[in-house]
Amino acid sequence: MHTDINSSQKHREALVLLKRFYGYDRFYPTQWEVIEHVLAGNDAVVLMPTGGGKSLCYQIPAMMCDGCAIVVSPLLALMNDQVSALQANGIPAAAVNSQQSEQLNREIIRHVFDGKIKLLYISPEKLLAEMNSWNTALKISLIAIDEAHCISQWGHDFRPEYTQLGSLRERFPGCPIIALTATADRLTRNDIKEQLHLDDARMFINSFDRPNIALNVVCNTSGREKMKILERFLEKHKGESGIIYCLSRKGTEKLAATLRQMGYNAEPFHAGMPTKQKLAVQESFVNDDITIICATIAFGMGIDKSNVRWVVHNNMPKNIEGYYQEIGRAGRDGMPADTLMFYSYADVVQLNQFVQESGQKMLNIDKLERMKQYAESHVCRRRILLNYFNEPYDHDCGNCDVCKNPPRRIDGTVPAQMILSALVRTNENIGHTMAIDIVRGANKNELRDNGYDKMPTFGVGHNLSFATWNGYILQMLQLGLIDVAYNENKHLKVTPMGWEVLRGTRKVELTEVEIHTKAEKKPEKKPQVPTKEDVDKSLFEKLRQTRMAIAKAQNLKPYMVFSDKSLMAMAQEKPTTKDEFSAIYGVGELKCEQFWRPFTATIRKYLNMS
Numbered sequence: 001m002h003t004d005i006n007s008s009q010k011h012r013e014a015l016v017l018l019k020r021f022y023g024y025d026r027f028y029p030t031q032w033e034v035i036e037h038v039l040a041g042n043d044a045v046v047l048m049p050t051g052g053g054k055s056l057c058y059q060i061p062a063m064m065c066d067g068c069a070i071v072v073s074p075l076l077a078l079m080n081d082q083v084s085a086l087q088a089n090g091i092p093a094a095a096v097n098s099q100q101s102e103q104l105n106r107e108i109i110r111h112v113f114d115g116k117i118k119l120l121y122i123s124p125e126k127l128l129a130e131m132n133s134w135n136t137a138l139k140i141s142l143i144a145i146d147e148a149h150c151i152s153q154w155g156h157d158f159r160p161e162y163t164q165l166g167s168l169r170e171r172f173p174g175c176p177i178i179a180l181t182a183t184a185d186r187l188t189r190n191d192i193k194e195q196l197h198l199d200d201a202r203m204f205i206n207s208f209d210r211p212n213i214a215l216n217v218v219c220n221t222s223g224r225e226k227m228k229i230l231e232r233f234l235e236k237h238k239g240e241s242g243i244i245y246c247l248s249r250k251g252t253e254k255l256a257a258t259l260r261q262m263g264y265n266a267e268p269f270h271a272g273m274p275t276k277q278k279l280a281v282q283e284s285f286v287n288d289d290i291t292i293i294c295a296t297i298a299f300g301m302g303i304d305k306s307n308v309r310w311v312v313h314n315n316m317p318k319n320i321e322g323y324y325q326e327i328g329r330a331g332r333d334g335m336p337a338d339t340l341m342f343y344s345y346a347d348v349v350q351l352n353q354f355v356q357e358s359g360q361k362m363l364n365i366d367k368l369e370r371m372k373q374y375a376e377s378h379v380c381r382r383r384i385l386l387n388y389f390n391e392p393y394d395h396d397c398g399n400c401d402v403c404k405n406p407p408r409r410i411d412g413t414v415p416a417q418m419i420l421s422a423l424v425r426t427n428e429n430i431g432h433t434m435a436i437d438i439v440r441g442a443n444k445n446e447l448r449d450n451g452y453d454k455m456p457t458f459g460v461g462h463n464l465s466f467a468t469w470n471g472y473i474l475q476m477l478q479l480g481l482i483d484v485a486y487n488e489n490k491h492l493k494v495t496p497m498g499w500e501v502l503r504g505t506r507k508v509e510l511t512e513v514e515i516h517t518k519a520e521k522k523p524e525k526k527p528q529v530p531t532k533e534d535v536d537k538s539l540f541e542k543l544r545q546t547r548m549a550i551a552k553a554q555n556l557k558p559y560m561v562f563s564d565k566s567l568m569a570m571a572q573e574k575p576t577t578k579d580e581f582s583a584i585y586g587v588g589e590l591k592c593e594q595f596w597r598p599f600t601a602t603i604r605k606y607l608n609m610s
Helices: 002-022 031-039 056-064 076-088 102-113 124-133 160-171 186-195 223-236 249-261 275-286 320-327 345-356 361-376 381-388 413-425 432-440 445-449 466-478 496-503 537-554 564-573 578-582 589-606
Strands: 044-047 068-072 093-096 119-122 140-145 177-181 202-205 217-219 241-245 266-269 292-295 308-313 337-343 409-411 482-485 491-494 509-511
Touching: 002 031, 002 056, 002 589, 031 044, 031 056, 031 202, 044 186, 056 068, 056 119, 056 140, 056 177, 068 124, 076 093, 076 119, 093 102, 119 124, 124 160, 140 160, 160 186, 177 186, 186 202, 217 361, 223 308, 223 337, 249 266, 249 292, 266 275, 308 320, 320 361, 320 381, 337 361, 345 361, 361 381, 361 466, 381 466, 413 432, 413 466, 413 482, 413 491, 413 496, 432 445, 432 466, 466 482, 466 509, 491 496, 537 564, 537 589, 578 589
Parallel strands: 044 177, 044 202, 068 119, 068 140, 093 119, 140 177, 217 337, 241 292, 241 308, 266 292, 308 337
Antiparallel strands: 409 509, 482 491
16 A cells, blocks of 8 residues: 555656646656656666657656666767757756767766766767766666667667667666667567666557558659659648658759759758768758758657658668658657658669668568568558557558558458468468468478478468468568567467457458559559648747747757647647646746747737737
8 A cells, every 4th residue: 555655646746747847747658657667666678659758758767866867879969959858848967978078078977976967868888988987976866778779680770889788787786777769579679678688677568659640652653753742742741841761862962952943941961961061951950940851861860859740751761660760750749740652663672782781681681571561562551560560450540541542352361360370280480481382282392391281271272372372471461460580580470469360259351462464553542641630820830930039049949949739739729828828738837937928929919919
């Protein structure tokens, strides 16, 4: 009973901090569970989608505990953004990194020892160099490792410098460690836990679903037709911030120049640009002075901009993890966001060349194939993405191009059961080709040598072609009935949802597999955009102008003043007093004091009030 009272008291304290410093009334799902777990001194591995509130999982405990929280981040720009946002909310935070003078870094470390800093952001290299000089006088409340997928060889952004972070558990034995990431499949997240030696860590997995993001793919278009589709898309999002990802540096420059000729405020961004120019472009985009960035994949990880309304992939990405992370930069404030991906055979050829030159070539080839399958699929795209990250999702989303233009479906329960039975009877020790050979009853020595020709499942699907079975297995993978164990020679495993289908407690629909010849051309699917909330658009624009004026005057990034979601709430609720303004989503104590006058003045003027 004492524990329940103590937990309830901590929850109230946490909610007070949440409202006072962030302006929020409640935690997102899973957030409080993680916070309570960490406050009790326990380790955790946390998976939450971009915009799902990972930062609060360590920022709130940091404020509630004695000492300073150490936050490990590989991204200097993001590190500085987060520190600025915390300071803007009145929270004592600082960063130590290579972009600052050694004198400033020393001064910040002194402030940490003096108890003046609650959150210290630091790169993995800097932490490993510093921590041996930290004595027992430094009280560390917790250690948070952001972008934790970087430590895994199975992750899409493996960084060797992260591997040494496994020494933290031994170096700080009594300190809770929390590892956080937005993109990791089952194999990657288990590897994170192992690499960091977090043997007793609890795994918190929030839903990866971002229902506010519309998913659209356009296949096999190029040249003038591709530009027409892009132009139609951009017209729907005129004046809104967005990112266009391109495969090459030259591609970013060419597309940005074309868009400028068309009247759009666009700039390129890539690794070959001078550092000063890159920082200037990024700063202008973050400050809403530039609305469109044409960038290589390196762009965006270092910013925390919440009002990106759309993301376009001018070429197919090389893996689903990277794609999901990149589209996740849109709609971080929870408002409707739109995405569009162009896919062509030329992309596959170019990406294959990249993969051939990469480390872990075979793994990257498999991941590229999964990305290609996503692009070509006739299955709800959100189901594919979520099931890829091992999150069961058994219904169509209604907010992707496949759902809006549904293909012909059939009852696929019996064919699915045939494949699932073959997998189970072989102890899940086969790949997809062998599974197809078994159900088709192929005349192969390998089947006979293993006794597979004696199984009841052998030959039950002989009437269907190899290509048809291949299409069905692909859909079963995308629907989450089976999973690929990359660390077990790519054998197929039956998921809990797959077992339900096999036992007959769940039915499954499959898209009818059509075998197209090269001469056939599929009709183009035009991307559709979700409608925005019913707000006063004219007032919203005036509030945006007020936000921009404040941001420039105080040298802040506009979204650090207030997010688009907060401005939308103001445009809906139209607060005209300080008390009314304080109740708006995202208005904390400090920001209410600082900004209630100019924003309510804008609203009063709009309403013709004195």
